[in-house]
Amino acid sequence: MAKKGLQTTDKDIINLAKIVGEKEILFKKADLLAYDCDGFTIHKHLPKAVVFPNSTKEVAEVVKYCDLNQLPFLARGAGTGLSGGAIPLNGEVIISLVKMKRLLSVDLENRRAVVEPGFVNLKLTNSIADKGYYYAPDPSSQYACTIGGNVAENAGGAHCLKYGVTTNHILGLEVVLPSGEIIDISTNGVLDLPGYDLLGLLTGSEGTLGIVTKITVRILKNPEAKQTVLAYFDKVEDGSQAVSDIISSGIVPAALEMMDKTAIEGVEAAAFPVGHPKDIEALLLIEVDGISVGITEQIKQILEVCKKRNVREVKVAQSEEERGRWWANRKTGFGAMGAISPDYLVQDGVIPRSRLPEVLARINKISEESGLRIANIFHAGDGNLHPLVLFDARKSGEIEKALAAGSECLRVCADVGGTITGEHGVGIEKREEMRFVFTEREIAAQTDIRDVFNPKNLLNAGKLFPSPGRCVEVKKEMKNARETFV
Amino acid sequence: MSLRENELKGEPPCHTNSLSNYLWSDPPDEHKWADCVHCGLCLEACPTYEQTGQEQHSPRGRVHLIKSVAEGKLVVDDDFADPVFVCLDCRACTTACPADVDVGGLIEEARGQVRQAMPLKGWKGMTSKFLLEGLFPHQSRLHSLGSLLAFYQKSGLQKVVRKTGLINMMPKHLVEMEAIMPAIGIPVQKKYKEQKVIKAKGETKREVAMLTGCIMDIMFSDINQSTINVLTKNGNDVSIPKNQTCCGALHVHAGDREMGRKLAKQNIEAFKDAEKVITNAAGCGCMLKEYPELFREEPEWHEKAEEFAQKVEDISKYLYDTGYEKPKVELNTRITYHDACHLAHGQGVREQPRDLLINIPGVEMVHMPNADRCCGSAGVYNITNPEMAGAVLESKMKNVPEDVEMISMGNPGCMLQMAVGVEKYGRNQKIVHTVQLLDWAYQKEENERGNNGEKGFAND
Numbered sequence: 045m046a047k048k049g050l051q052t053t054d055k056d057i058i059n060l061a062k063i064v065g066e067k068e069i070l071f072k073k074a075d076l077l078a079y080d081c082d083g084f085t086i087h088k089h090l091p092k093a094v095v096f097p098n099s100t101k102e103v104a105e106v107v108k109y110c111d112l113n114q115l116p117f118l119a120r121g122a123g124t125g126l127s128g129g130a131i132p133l134n135g136e137v138i139i140s141l142v143k144m145k146r147l148l149s150v151d152l153e154n155r156r157a158v159v160e161p162g163f164v165n166l167k168l169t170n171s172i173a174d175k176g177y178y179y180a181p182d183p184s185s186q187y188a189c190t191i192g193g194n195v196a197e198n199a200g201g202a203h204c205l206k207y208g209v210t211t212n213h214i215l216g217l218e219v220v221l222p223s224g225e226i227i228d229i230s231t232n233g234v235l236d237l238p239g240y241d242l243l244g245l246l247t248g249s250e251g252t253l254g255i256v257t258k259i260t261v262r263i264l265k266n267p268e269a270k271q272t273v274l275a276y277f278d279k280v281e282d283g284s285q286a287v288s289d290i291i292s293s294g295i296v297p298a299a300l301e302m303m304d305k306t307a308i309e310g311v312e313a314a315a316f317p318v319g320h321p322k323d324i325e326a327l328l329l330i331e332v333d334g335i336s337v338g339i340t341e342q343i344k345q346i347l348e349v350c351k352k353r354n355v356r357e358v359k360v361a362q363s364e365e366e367r368g369r370w371w372a373n374r375k376t377g378f379g380a381m382g383a384i385s386p387d388y389l390v391q392d393g394v395i396p397r398s399r400l401p402e403v404l405a406r407i408n409k410i411s412e413e414s415g416l417r418i419a420n421i422f423h424a425g426d427g428n429l430h431p432l433v434l435f436d437a438r439k440s441g442e443i444e445k446a447l448a449a450g451s452e453c454l455r456v457c458a459d460v461g462g463t464i465t466g467e468h469g470v471g472i473e474k475r476e477e478m479r480f481v482f483t484e485r486e487i488a489a490q491t492d493i494r495d496v497f498n499p500k501n502l503l504n505a506g507k508l509f510p511s512p513g514r515c516v517e518v519k520k521e522m523k524n525a526r527e528t529f530v
Numbered sequence: 531m532s533l534r535e536n537e538l539k540g541e542p543p544c545h546t547n548s549l550s551n552y553l554w555s556d557p558p559d560e561h562k563w564a565d566c567v568h569c570g571l572c573l574e575a576c577p578t579y580e581q582t583g584q585e586q587h588s589p590r591g592r593v594h595l596i597k598s599v600a601e602g603k604l605v606v607d608d609d610f611a612d613p614v615f616v617c618l619d620c621r622a623c624t625t626a627c628p629a630d631v632d633v634g635g636l637i638e639e640a641r642g643q644v645r646q647a648m649p650l651k652g653w654k655g656m657t658s659k660f661l662l663e664g665l666f667p668h669q670s671r672l673h674s675l676g677s678l679l680a681f682y683q684k685s686g687l688q689k690v691v692r693k694t695g696l697i698n699m700m701p702k703h704l705v706e707m708e709a710i711m712p713a714i715g716i717p718v719q720k721k722y723k724e725q726k727v728i729k730a731k732g733e734t735k736r737e738v739a740m741l742t743g744c745i746m747d748i749m750f751s752d753i754n755q756s757t758i759n760v761l762t763k764n765g766n767d768v769s770i771p772k773n774q775t776c777c778g779a780l781h782v783h784a785g786d787r788e789m790g791r792k793l794a795k796q797n798i799e800a801f802k803d804a805e806k807v808i809t810n811a812a813g814c815g816c817m818l819k820e821y822p823e824l825f826r827e828e829p830e831w832h833e834k835a836e837e838f839a840q841k842v843e844d845i846s847k848y849l850y851d852t853g854y855e856k857p858k859v860e861l862n863t864r865i866t867y868h869d870a871c872h873l874a875h876g877q878g879v880r881e882q883p884r885d886l887l888i889n890i891p892g893v894e895m896v897h898m899p900n901a902d903r904c905c906g907s908a909g910v911y912n913i914t915n916p917e918m919a920g921a922v923l924e925s926k927m928k929n930v931p932e933d934v935e936m937i938s939m940g941n942p943g944c945m946l947q948m949a950v951g952v953e954k955y956g957r958n959q960k961i962v963h964t965v966q967l968l969d970w971a972y973q974k975e976e977n978e979r980g981n982n983g984e985k986g987f988a989n990d
Contacts, residue, residue, distance in 0.1 A: 070584065072609050073609065074586065074595060074604055074610050074612070074613070075584070075586045075609070075613075077586075077594065077595060077598050077603065078585035078586035078591035078613075079585055081568065082570075083568055083569055085568045094584075094585075096584075122570055122573055123585065124569065124570035124571075124573075140584075142583035143583050145583075164574060185569065187574055188570045188574050189570075314629050314630060315625075315627060315628050315629065316628065376571065376628030377628075378567070378569055378628070379567055379569035379571050379627065379628030379629050380628040380629055381567060381629070382564075382565040382566055382567040382569075382628070382631065383565060383628075383630060386564035387567065388567055438564075
């Protein structure tokens with residue numbers, strides 16, 4: 045652990061160490077290797093260094109240094125992102141924000157809290173739970189992911205059906221621009237400020253416009269009552285139809301989640317099994333919340349809908365402990381795939397709910413043709429699909445096949461009038477697929493905006509938009525692989 | 531440049547084949563890391579990630595590096611050894627992991643490779659050799675050390691050393707440890723030397739064998755005595771097989787898997803005839819259960835180890851499962867419970883010791899937040915990595931409720947470390963083993979029964 049002085053002659057490392065301190069910089073290969081990817085593991089690249097600033101000022105100084113010396117750089121939180129947004133494709137200096145993890149203030153009266161970007165999502169809810177409040181966006185990685193990362197990706201979660209995604213909960217940001225200048229774009233709670241909606245622009249910009257160093261978020265009062273239903277279906281069509289029926293009956297559930305047979309196999313083989321039957325085609329996890337009056341009625345309606353759609357078994361959680369187990373099983377679903385496959389690629393398409401059965405059938409076909417299993421875990425209520433393409437990177441050609449199959453899934457989503465990402469971001473993974481949903485001109489309009497903030501493109505270059513050059517080989521292989529099965 | 535050349539020059543994302551830089555037998559098991567999909571849900575569970583915020587000191591990062599060596603991207607050197615040895619081996623990541631990745635197993639296998647590639651040299655090597663090879667596996671030497679320590683305490687020498695400042699010649703963390711050294715009693719191995727079986731009080735319901743442990747029987751022989759007391763009280767005949775030895779956990783944690791195997795074989799043989807092997811030290815119990823891991827390359831011993839592992843049970847789980855007599859007298863005290871890592875994360879034993887404790891009348895249990903967070907003891911980690919161990923202990927102590935009189939737990943390493951914490955942060959809790967509290971309750975019951983009897987007699 046103990047470093048005896050900096051063992052390097054690299055002047056950039058020495059200078060960056062002067063800003064953050066000698067203990068707060070990594071540059072040895074073994075240490076850097078741990079930063080060569082995030083939750084998206086298909087592309088890997090070593091960073092030049094990793095720095096751990098402790099304040100906005102230090103972030104700004106690091107950024108200024110990089111800008112002045114033409115060093116590419118990017119920000120990283122917990123590295124749980126699923127589209128590769130924090131992968132140092134160009135050998136970036138990684139600015140890790142995990143040391144900036146303080147909860148700066150909680151203002152219950154005005155229902156907001158101020159956090160630093162490295163503050164872990166779930167910790168916010170945990171710190172205010174005893175007072176009856178919570179932070180709504182709940183990505184499945186909320187045990188580990190940081191709110192800074194959530195802002196970058198405009199993260200969603202199981203409960204965004206009713207409560208909206210991260211952007212609906214951000215009230216203010218302090219941002220270090222790629223030039224090193226610090227700006228504050230807080231609204232102080234005013235809903236419609238004059239001028240452009242910079243908060244909206246920055247949230248979900250995937251770390252390409254600036255580095256967020258302070259975040260004001262909205263916090264909510266805990267709902268008075270909450271009920272959770274688990275329903276097992278023998279046919280995917282019945283499950284999908286039940287989803288449509290519930291929404292069209294006028295109920296807005298807090299969450300409406302679905303898992304298919306392969307996904308159930310995964311979560312049941314992993315660390316948090318619930319005991320779901322292995323032979324069902326689909327399960328729904330439905331949660332309603334709000335004021336106590338009316339909840340029972342909603343649950344009754346939901347049970348009726350499920351029965352009408354030939355549910356095999358449907359039950360209401362009898363305790364908080366049971367509800368907790370159902371959610372743990374669902375929320376660890378991605379990681380659980382490790383129990384049935386060495387690698388997975390998760391896709392993040394969005395489709396109109398009514399097209400669910402058709403899309404699932406087409407994804408099934410992609411799975412058959414590619415020879416790769418595809419598990420489906422998704423936020424069915426808002427049509428946000430997560431096909432998980434299971435593969436083994438050790439087998440030659442499987443990565444390319446998986447990428448191609450994933451891309452095909454997104455093409456299907458775009459075809460039926462949906463889009464290519466609901467909450468995971470574009471990152472590296474879906475750059476090419478941006479073309480499924482945007483014209484060249486529409487993409488150019490966006491890169492023009494990026495260039496205003498990030499004119500030298502030193503900050504997180506090569507992400508979010510299609511660009512020629514890098515990864516040509518993989519793309520070619522992908523194309524070949526696709527041609528063999530499409 | 532052709533596409534093919536490009537492919538050769540670029541780093542393929544993941545191809546293991548024969549590129550591995552693990553050059554010795556018993557390397558980290560590919561199947562273990564194949565379960566890891568790099569999701570990162572383990573990060574917040576890891577005490578060293580909490581302290582450093584650095585990915586290479588996280589479970590996911592360590593698994594990634596261990597895999598990288600097998601892929602030929604990294605070699606086994608100091609830079610690799612650092613993250614692998616900074617791990618506390620607390621297994622909290624195993625609990626957090628959705629895919630049940632055996633991070634602990636990978637770490638230990640990697641340590642085995644590191645120690646073979648770079649044997650410890652200098653004073654570190656000598657200390658390690660002296661403790662791990664020269665002392666822990668030898669009962670008689672341990673007993674002599676015990677007598678020596680008892681002499682140190684009782685002769686007044688301890689006072690002299692402390693008063694004269696002679697003690698300050700030792701590094702700070704060792705001074706802290708000396709300060710909390712428990713009073714040394716007679717090892718149960720010695721005490722029951724002549725007895726083949728310690729008979730149950732009353733009718734014999736079951737027969738068990740007991741692992742006395744190396745450090746446990748020297749530093750905490752009173753806990754071993756309590757364990758025997760609660761076992762016999764609940765109808766168990768207890769035997770203490772003579773040829774048993776140190777469980778080898780400290781050796782395996784330190785990367786000396788060869789010595790680990792040697793000790794494992796000796797224990798497997800020593801407990802050959804036992805139906806149940808009872809431990810009261812979480813670290814030992816976990817190691818015994820993991821003996822099969824050591825014999826991946828020796829099928830015959832692997833089978834024996836599997837069979838042996840099935841017989842091993844922590845005392846609290848054993849009492850809970852077989853049913854125990856609930857004490858009838860009150861021990862009026864407020865306590866809290868600390869989950870030893872190798873009990874909670876390592877063996878999944880969480881409810882059973884709590885059940886034992888709350889069933890003692892008059893014991894009020896106060897919840898400790900993050901009770902299953904490592905205390906930093908981690909075998910001899912607090913001696914080898916004092917800085918990190920100190921930081922981990924500090925955050926543990928913040929979670930100990932103010933208004934309790936005792937902290938109960940099921941592992942001797944934790945007991946020493948938590949005692950250091952209590953001393954260092956000016957707290958006043960007594961550190962106790964779960965079975966001690968149960969034993970005290972039984973004893974109080976017997977004493978009162980005795981007194982009542984006398985009273986009754988007098989009143990007649």
